[in-house]
Amino acid sequence: MVETGHFALVLAFALSLVQMLVPLVGARTGNQRLMAVGGPVTVTGFALTALSFAALASAYAGSDFSVASVWENSHSLQPMIYKITGTWGNHEGSMLLWVLILTFFGALVAVFGNNLPATLKANVLAVQGMIGAAFFLFILATSNPFIRLNPAPIEGRDLNPILQDLGLAIHPPMLYLGYVGFSICFSFSVAALIEGRIDASWARWVRPWTLVAWMFLTGGIAMGSYWAYYELGWGGFWFWDPVENASFMPWLAGTALLHSAIVMEKRSALKIWTLLLAILTFSLSLLGTFLVRSGVLTSVHAFATDPTRGVFILCILTLFIGGSLTLFALRASTLTAGGLFHPISREGALVLNNLFLTTATATVLVGTLYPLALEALTGGKISVGAPFFDLTFGPLMLPLLAIVPFGPLLAWKRGDVIAASQRLMAAFALAIAAMLVTGLFIDGASVFAALGVGLAVWLVAGALTDLAVKSGFGSVAPAVALRRFAGLPRSVFGTALAHLGLGLTLLGIVGTLCFGTEKILSMHPGETVELSGHTLRFEGLSPQKGPNFTEDRGRFLLMGADGNADGEIASAKRFYPVRQTVTTESGIRTLGFSQLYLSLGDENKDGSVVVRLWWKPLVTLIWGGGLVMMAGAAMSLLDRRLRVGAPAKRRNPAGALADST
Amino acid sequence: MSARFSLTSLVLLLALLFTGAAQAVKPDEVLRDPALEARARVLSEGLRCMVCQNQSIDESDADLARDLRVLVRQRLVAGDTDQQVMDYIVSRYGEFVLLKPRFSLRNALLWSTPVLLLLAGGLFIVLNARSRRPASDSTLSAEEKAALDKMLSD
Numbered sequence: 001m002v003e004t005g006h007f008a009l010v011l012a013f014a015l016s017l018v019q020m021l022v023p024l025v026g027a028r029t030g031n032q033r034l035m036a037v038g039g040p041v042t043v044t045g046f047a048l049t050a051l052s053f054a055a056l057a058s059a060y061a062g063s064d065f066s067v068a069s070v071w072e073n074s075h076s077l078q079p080m081i082y083k084i085t086g087t088w089g090n091h092e093g094s095m096l097l098w099v100l101i102l103t104f105f106g107a108l109v110a111v112f113g114n115n116l117p118a119t120l121k122a123n124v125l126a127v128q129g130m131i132g133a134a135f136f137l138f139i140l141a142t143s144n145p146f147i148r149l150n151p152a153p154i155e156g157r158d159l160n161p162i163l164q165d166l167g168l169a170i171h172p173p174m175l176y177l178g179y180v181g182f183s184i185c186f187s188f189s190v191a192a193l194i195e196g197r198i199d200a201s202w203a204r205w206v207r208p209w210t211l212v213a214w215m216f217l218t219g220g221i222a223m224g225s226y227w228a229y230y231e232l233g234w235g236g237f238w239f240w241d242p243v244e245n246a247s248f249m250p251w252l253a254g255t256a257l258l259h260s261a262i263v264m265e266k267r268s269a270l271k272i273w274t275l276l277l278a279i280l281t282f283s284l285s286l287l288g289t290f291l292v293r294s295g296v297l298t299s300v301h302a303f304a305t306d307p308t309r310g311v312f313i314l315c316i317l318t319l320f321i322g323g324s325l326t327l328f329a330l331r332a333s334t335l336t337a338g339g340l341f342h343p344i345s346r347e348g349a350l351v352l353n354n355l356f357l358t359t360a361t362a363t364v365l366v367g368t369l370y371p372l373a374l375e376a377l378t379g380g381k382i383s384v385g386a387p388f389f390d391l392t393f394g395p396l397m398l399p400l401l402a403i404v405p406f407g408p409l410l411a412w413k414r415g416d417v418i419a420a421s422q423r424l425m426a427a428f429a430l431a432i433a434a435m436l437v438t439g440l441f442i443d444g445a446s447v448f449a450a451l452g453v454g455l456a457v458w459l460v461a462g463a464l465t466d467l468a469v470k471s472g473f474g475s476v477a478p479a480v481a482l483r484r485f486a487g488l489p490r491s492v493f494g495t496a497l498a499h500l501g502l503g504l505t506l507l508g509i510v511g512t513l514c515f516g517t518e519k520i521l522s523m524h525p526g527e528t529v530e531l532s533g534h535t536l537r538f539e540g541l542s543p544q545k546g547p548n549f550t551e552d553r554g555r556f557l558l559m560g561a562d563g564n565a566d567g568e569i570a571s572a573k574r575f576y577p578v579r580q581t582v583t584t585e586s587g588i589r590t591l592g593f594s595q596l597y598l599s600l601g602d603e604n605k606d607g608s609v610v611v612r613l614w615w616k617p618l619v620t621l622i623w624g625g626g627l628v629m630m631a632g633a634a635m636s637l638l639d640r641r642l643r644v645g646a647p648a649k650r651r652n653p654a655g656a657l658a659d660s661t
Numbered sequence: 662m663s664a665r666f667s668l669t670s671l672v673l674l675l676a677l678l679f680t681g682a683a684q685a686v687k688p689d690e691v692l693r694d695p696a697l698e699a700r701a702r703v704l705s706e707g708l709r710c711m712v713c714q715n716q717s718i719d720e721s722d723a724d725l726a727r728d729l730r731v732l733v734r735q736r737l738v739a740g741d742t743d744q745q746v747m748d749y750i751v752s753r754y755g756e757f758v759l760l761k762p763r764f765s766l767r768n769a770l771l772w773s774t775p776v777l778l779l780l781a782g783g784l785f786i787v788l789n790a791r792s793r794r795p796a797s798d799s800t801l802s803a804e805e806k807a808a809l810d811k812m813l814s815d
Contacts, residue, residue: 241715355782363775370771383709385760392775
């Protein structure tokens with residue numbers, strides 16, 4: 001089975017070479033038969049990659065330690081779920097997952113792209129083939145997951161204990177669906193540049209793909225943030241770590257792309273810019289892959305001592321980013337510029353959105369790479385951490401968030417700010433009220449708290465205002481408005497949900513950062529501690545045994561107002577003998593949108609235990625907001641105009657008529 | 662724990678940040694004076710744990726982080742201002758210890774990027790919008806005519 005997987009992987013690489021060359025030549029020479037090769041080859045390539053991945057997964061599930069990758073990252077005592085997720089819990093397997101998703105998306109284009117112009121489809125598949133070929137070669141040459149060991153070891157070295165978590169089952173696949181999803185937008189852009197023209201079907205295809213990729217990337221980042229929050233044991237949810245930034249940059253650029261693609265689809269303006277953004281977004285995904293995979297972040301020296309992989313990805317990076325940008329420079333001028341618009345218009349608002357988002361992306365990029373560049377060029381070492389990003393990224397977001405509610409309320413081509421402002425009066429009043437309440441009654445000292453809460457309320461109320469205005473609440477009879485509300489295009493709900501989710505996330509961040517409380521203390525069994533109105537009693541430590549670990553579990557009872565126990569929180573210190581590592585399992589209890597977060601420390605000599613306890617108000621909204629944003633993207637995808645796959649094919653005449661108006 | 666075993670963004674982060682028990686400030690470190698302790702916490706958040714990956718000494722439980730936390734508190738108790746404490750730490754450990762780089766010539770590009778880019782982008786948009794305005798009136802202004810003539814003659 002393992003050799004079958006290996007063989008399938010090599011075959012998939014060979015097919016990707018065919019996929020990148022034959023349809024391209026066909027499109028150049030106008031040869032229909034050569035172009036038609038692209039579809040079947042792409043689908044077969046996906047099937048082979050899937051077979052290869054299944055072979056690796058079954059080796060992991062069956063604990064086949066004759067495979068080096070399995071031996072290094074698995075153990076026979078692990079629960080089955082972690083054996084399987086361990087498939088991508090390592091460098092080699094995760095790269096295989098990367099190409100699996102890449103070929104999957106390529107196959108989707110091949111299967112559902114029948115309504116695309118033949119040359120465009122051929123070129124898109126060819127570009128996908130190029131990306132595939134580069135990464136297949138990378139895997140086979142430097143990161144082969146199928147290498148055997150002889151003699152086979154009896155037992156594996158266990159998966160990194162931190163990865164033995166449900167988070168590993170969800171976070172990486174979602175993140176990769178997002179990262180790699182943008183490759184389709186990239187391929188469409190490069191194909192358009194090769195052809196030298198962008199037509200209507202281009203925009204219709206790129207927008208849903210952007211939505212899909214953005215939706216998964218949002219979910220992946222939110223999930224990763226929650227994972228870090230509960231796994232790392234001190235309750236931080238975002239660290240501005242270079243590795244996090246690596247996934248955040250494509251998200252920021254992708255968000256900009258999402259918005260400019262709307263302008264392009266609706267008004268065929270900003271064509272060249274949208275195309276450039278699509279290229280940049282995927283380039284940032286590639287950069288993220290490089291940063292994470294090369295080890296350059298750990299230290300420049302680690303990169304220098306084993307540079308094979310790093311240099312290889314760097315070459316891929318240079319080839320694709322350099323190549324596509326060169327093509328852009330050569331060909332962009334041949335593309336026709338699109339429609340005109342007044343600065344005060346929906347287009348204008350979206351241009352502002354793009355200005356702030358791309359500046360923010362560049363800020364994160366420079367902040368992430370500056371220390372590396374400085375060290376490489378001058379040898380000087382500096383750190384760029386959270387305080388830098390708070391000072392630069394934060395102020396860039398303030399004006400952006402402030403204008404968000406205006407965007408959807410402005411008309412295309414020429415908008416009326418006064419009218420939009422009047423409609424937003426109620427939302428504005430609510431936001432001011434929220435600021436006053438926060439400033440006067442909750443936390444008078446912190447300007448940030450009042451501003452943050454006000455801004456969050458402004459976003460949420462603004463999103464609801466948009467829906468109310470578009471369905472006519474207040475101007476027509478409620479029954480009519482209700483009917484209109486139900487009949488609103490799904491994309492209108494999508495916009496409103498995404499903006500509302502953003503407001504919720506902001507509220508969660510502000511709530512946790514500004515109103516959170518913390519206690520650090522040593523506790524004897526039987527002692528109680530009180531934090532922000534919640535009383536906890538320490539019940540003592542008890543040893544427990546898991547399948548591949550032992551732990552000391554500390555039980556805490558949450559005391560109700562009547563003095564009786566109202567629930568339990570348990571936090572543990574776990575010991576994984578195979579890797580000789582200790583992890584802290586934090587104890588979390590969700591109360592409403594807030595959480596009590598408890599983390600167990602070392603045992604003192606006198607028998608007491610160090611305990612760190614946090615009250616995190618509204619903290620779940622941070623990730624809940626992310627889910628709402630995802631729901632918004634899903635809603636937009638369900639819009640009649642934008643069915644994934646074959647937008648035009650499934651459109652009925654009535655839909656077509658509605659679109660043309 | 663090498664980066665090879667890590668997986669994606671978060672996973673690498675987890676693996677690198679992880680140093681055993683996830684406990685930072687210990688109860689015995691906490692100063693009696695709440696005002697001083699609060700200042701110590703704020704200062705700690707801006708200081709890097711030099712043996713960790715992008716972690717402040719306030720979050721880390723490495724021994725070095727603990728030493729630095731104690732040092733910060735000692736200086737505060739001795740009556741140093743926040744600035745004096747930071748200067749003292751930098752003089753001993755170098756600028757690398759600061760999570761917020763200084764505003765210096767060396768870091769000029771780092772700090773100025775957001776502002777410069779925002780201005781450049783804004784300028785580009787304004788100029789672009791100006792140059793594409795003449796949709797409504799068919800007659801060209803003198804400037805535009807000159808520009809057009811120049812383009813045609815090029």
